[in-house]
Amino acid sequence: MAVLFAANIVVEWFGSIALMVLVYERTQSTAAAAILLVCKQVIPGVLVPFAGSQLERYTLERALVGALVVQSLSFATLAALGYGVPLLLVAGLAGLSGGVVRSCLRAGMACRLTDEEFAAGSAILNVAVGVAGVAGPALAALVISASGAGTALAIASCVLLLLVVGTAGLSLRSVGGGACPSDAEDSVQASHLPAIPLVGLLALVALVMGVFSMDEPALLAFSEHSLAAGVGGYGAIVFAWGLGITAGGIVFTRLLHWSMLRIYSVATLVAAVGYIGMGFSPSIEVAIAFALLGGIGNGMDWVAVVTLVKQATPKGREVWAATRLEAISTAAPGIGILAGGLLADFASPRTTLVLPGIAAVVAIAVSAIVLRLRSGNGAPSAAVTAERTLVPSIHGGTA
Numbered sequence: 001m002a003v004l005f006a007a008n009i010v011v012e013w014f015g016s017i018a019l020m021v022l023v024y025e026r027t028q029s030t031a032a033a034a035i036l037l038v039c040k041q042v043i044p045g046v047l048v049p050f051a052g053s054q055l056e057r058y059t060l061e062r063a064l065v066g067a068l069v070v071q072s073l074s075f076a077t078l079a080a081l082g083y084g085v086p087l088l089l090v091a092g093l094a095g096l097s098g099g100v101v102r103s104c105l106r107a108g109m110a111c112r113l114t115d116e117e118f119a120a121g122s123a124i125l126n127v128a129v130g131v132a133g134v135a136g137p138a139l140a141a142l143v144i145s146a147s148g149a150g151t152a153l154a155i156a157s158c159v160l161l162l163l164v165v166g167t168a169g170l171s172l173r174s175v176g177g178g179a180c181p182s183d184a185e186d187s188v189q190a191s192h193l194p195a196i197p198l199v200g201l202l203a204l205v206a207l208v209m210g211v212f213s214m215d216e217p218a219l220l221a222f223s224e225h226s227l228a229a230g231v232g233g234y235g236a237i238v239f240a241w242g243l244g245i246t247a248g249g250i251v252f253t254r255l256l257h258w259s260m261l262r263i264y265s266v267a268t269l270v271a272a273v274g275y276i277g278m279g280f281s282p283s284i285e286v287a288i289a290f291a292l293l294g295g296i297g298n299g300m301d302w303v304a305v306v307t308l309v310k311q312a313t314p315k316g317r318e319v320w321a322a323t324r325l326e327a328i329s330t331a332a333p334g335i336g337i338l339a340g341g342l343l344a345d346f347a348s349p350r351t352t353l354v355l356p357g358i359a360a361v362v363a364i365a366v367s368a369i370v371l372r373l374r375s376g377n378g379a380p381s382a383a384v385t386a387e388r389t390l391v392p393s394i395h396g397g398t399a
Helices: 002-027 030-055 060-080 085-112 115-147 149-166 184-190 195-212 219-226 230-253 260-279 284-312 318-346 349-375 382-387 391-395
Strands: none
Touching (some): 002 149, 030 318, 060 085, 085 115, 115 230, 115 284, 195 284, 195 318, 219 230, 219 284, 219 349, 260 284, 284 318
16 A cells, blocks of 8 residues: 555656646746646546545545546556646546545545554555655656656556556455444444544644645745755755655654644644744755754644544544545645745745744644633533543643
8 A cells, every 4th residue: 555655656746747737838937837737636636525425435446446447547647638727627537536545545444444454554654755756757857858747647647547457456455334333332433523632733834834835936036046955955854854754754753642733732842843943044964954844844744633533533434544644745835835935026035044943833723722622611511522632632632
């Protein structure tokens, strides 16, 4: 499942970069590229949760194969299309089907693994995605520069068909078909979600992920104009952040005795310090050091929250949770990038780095206060009962 997930991430990079090249070469417009980003990433991210309610009617294996086929056909169509409205519509379909693929794989992991196994499995998935995040853009750039964007899209389509073959024999427990067993009490719990704690957690994660993506449009300008380090400095910052993510993934595996909420809170604060420190850095060397620190936080926060959501999700609702996580990981960065681009135009690059860090610190602080207050009100509701499995972990208890 981790290999399939990482392979799909690589394909997404192929498609996204190839489409950006197609659109920009035809229009020479950053606004057109932004519209493509919204159609390919933001809108599909919003729609994935609605698709999840339909997926619960089918086995995960059937939904996975169907989504892979649709994604493959979408990329094949994109390879044949020129720039225009149809391209934007099909790009949205490609983004939506890719989100469904990854949601099925997340749900399969959640359904098959125990909480203890899921934490380790999420760490493996985190490493696989990290490798794909480095290899995907590099391979896409090589193919596009050598053969063109259309060829890259055609290759992506063929790879997706191969992934369909790769799913043969893969055992994913069905959600709707009852192959994910639960006892009577679990079945009752699955009929409704603990809406307040789980939805509140997802809202916090979406906010943090969105603001943490605001730096991307400003990093190059920050390196060139604020630090006088040029493109080389930008590359060094990105490399240091990626190195930190790898280190953070390793640190996460050493902290599995902590609660996941505690890991997520600490990791988010570490990443926030990295952003703030970069924003105030007087030199490229200091900025690189803070980028390494921020990457360490980034290497732990997402894997921790994925595990935490799994722990808080009633049995039988794995697809519900997986599609919302996929929506956050797809739409929130796109919205953050758009907001960061606007902010970078009206403020300095340093502001676009410092503001996300401050916003994340405030969000974590406010969330901690709210959880403390709710844990002390004694309201005898199902939502609060479920929430109490999360509240003690902020003090180091078991989530």
